[in-house]
Amino acid sequence: MSSQISSNLVPSHDVNTSKENRHLAKFRPSFWGDIFLSSTSEMEMDAGTQQEYEELKQEVRRMLVANMDKSSQKLHIIDAVQHLGVAYHFEKEIEEALQIIYHHHCNPIEIDGDDLYTTAVRFRLLREHGFDVHCGTFNKFKDENGNFKESLIGDVKGMLELYEAAHFQLHGENILEEALSFTTFHLKLVETTVDYPLSTQIANALKRPLRKSLPRLIARSYISIYEAYGTQDENLMKFAKLDFKILQHLHKMEINKINRWWKGLDVATNFPFIRDRCVECYFWMLGVYFEPHYAIARTFVAKVTCLVSILDDIYDAYGTYEELEIFTKAIQRWDTDCIDQLPDYMKLWYSETLNVYKDMEDLMSKEGKSYRVQLAIEAMKRQSQVYFVEAKWLHENYIPTMEEYMPIALVSCGYRFITISSFVGMEESITKETFNWAFNDPKIIRASSIICRLMSDIVGHKVEQERGHVSSAVECYMKQYGVSMQKAYDELYKQINNAWKDINEEFLKPTAAPTSALNRILNLARVIDLLYTGEDAYTEVGESAKTSITALLIDTIPI
Structure with missing residues (x-):
């Protein structure tokens, strides 16, 4: 590389260029004007709000470290914490919880949650955090002809999670290529027929899957989605x-x-x-x-x-x-x-x-x-x-x-x-x-x-x-x-x-x-x-x- 760059830096004297030979682009002006120039003062939370914020943070931390009957429950908490944009507060707790879940994943006798939704969420979170889980875990959702089972079409949330998991594929993981094709086709069919907020989740995912999405934009969108489901943890919601x-x-x-x-x-x-x-x-x-x-x-x-x-x-x-x-x-x-x-x-x-x-x-x-x-x-x-x-x-x-x-x-x-x-x-x-x-x-x-x-x-x-x-x-x-x-x-x-x-x-x-x-x-x-x-x-x-x-x-x- 360096030799190629150096050789190209040798001045060329054989071609004369006028000082006025400029490739002017006429770029569009800034869209924002002075909107971000208005003074923004330091944000000082009152003592009561600051105390509430710290107490809510500790409540979320307790959820992440609590012993639960099923590891799938912990998975869904971690997933919500990440979607809501507050995982950066709890990196140690999330890593330790996923280490335990990975241990269970490697010992099938200890695993719980064999449905498509939980399997896909577990695969996605473990891959995201660097655990080398095998894509063969999705073979159980195929029929005798090697195709994904038609019965999965009715499990829209499961298909959405399989779609998201497929974007964590490595080279040569053909089953995830097949999963992506299968879920993309069927999610497009149901996108306008399911109710909010699932419809919005599907639309967002088809436009840009989690793996390719910015965490802040995920959080901005998911706060209202999480609230709309009505089953949210109030402490986590308010903290987010x-x-x-x-x-x-x-x-x-x-x-x-x-x-x-x-x-x-x-x-x-x-x-x-x-x-x-x-x-x-x-x-x-x-x-x-x-x-x-x-x-x-x-x-x-x-x-x-x-x-x-x-x-x-x-x-x-x-x-x-x-x-x-x-x-x-x-x-x-x-x-x-x-x-x-x-x-x-x-x-x-x-x-x-x-x-x-x-x-x-x-x-x-x-x-x-x-x-x-x-x-x-x-x-x-x-x-x-x-x-x-x-x-x-x-x-x-x-x-x-x-x-x-x-x-x-x-x-x-x-x-x-x-x-x-x-x-x-x-x-x-x-x-x-x-x-x-x-x-x-x-x-x-x-x-x-x-x-x-x-x-x-x-x-x-x-x-x-x-x-x-x-x-x-x-x-x-x-x-x-x-x-x-x-x-x-x-x-x-x-x-x-x-x-x-x-x-x-x-x-x-x-x-x-x-x-x-x-x-x-x-x-x-x-x-x-x-x-x-x-x-x-x-x-x-x-x-x-x-x-x-x-x-x-x-x-x-x-x-």
Whole structure:
């Protein structure tokens, strides 16, 4: 990789490019205006509410650790706690409970709950938490011809859970492929015939299964669903609502501060050619981690994501080839002495980027973790290098082969950069070894990057090619193999599907990195699935972005 990047960084003098040869994109303006700039004060719960919140938390904890006659009862409590978005309070208790359930699963004589619903929930939760359970557990739901039994069609809740479980499949698990096909077909048939709230659960699942959904959005939707069933635990219900309200207020304060920083850059004047997506960048990182103890990490990576979005647009939509050569070299040097040689519009980006990283380095040095920021800087340097490779391809009207394209494109999509950046402000479980692992192209980061790159290319390539843009995976594949656009789509979707299986495999214990690190990578893949299914909701300010941001950062939940 490094040799390929280095060779492409050699200046080209054989092609003269006018300083005015800019591929202007005319991006849509920000949708949000100043809505997130209004002052948000610290949320102070009164003493009574604070005490109630802590008491409710302890009640939920007692439920999770209580001995129960049937392990299936504990399964359903864990499932509800996760759906309602409060599992982060009880990670130890959930892990210990699932360890016991896994022991029972491995000893069939001790297992209870042999129905489809319970079997599927148990399989999904155990797989989700890294337990290597065998998909053969679903063979009992097949008939003598090897097909899923027709009697299952009447068990709608069971089919819904089998559908969700099937999205945790690994490579070669054909029974889960069959289960997905079977349940998708029949759930679509009953979606409009069953009553609320089951109808909403089915609609949500068919649109986006749990494995591909952001935990905050699951919680936002499930709070009303859980309440509507009428069989909910009142303590858990109230705790979930209070917790959502507290976190939403924290997130509103964060986005307010980041918006003020963004406004201070005077983007409209200094970078009129970019996608003004500060709110979307914050939402993206909120998808990566929402928990309050990640506030510092989230704020830092939200800022650098805003900055790398500007950087992407400088390389893609404004900078001339000559300017980009100088710019790339300056970023490699990472030195304020380089600023004077840059065009004015690049100077502000350069100085502000160095400031953001310096501020984080000062903070991390107090904990003896300044090395983390240095590694994040290396990731930013690498990002600019691959952006320049793509600029060179465009400059020379070169369509690379897939073998040339993918190693560069999997870096330029930004997910390795964001993953490494997301680790900077995290807890002690993230070590130097974790950073070294992330830099060495592990399977799960590669899989997340494949999902990011290919989904983005599929929905965005037509518009990009109209304005002048480096070839996407779609054009590269079509040219190399002489196939139609639809054939290229089909192949790329296969690669996306396989990448999700790779992610599932990487969560099985023992894991190559801490689960806290793996969850960041999984959540990045989930954000892409949300924003790039059927549209480029980031670039085009699409509905999936607007509705999701509104749900998490504007609309409130009545207590």
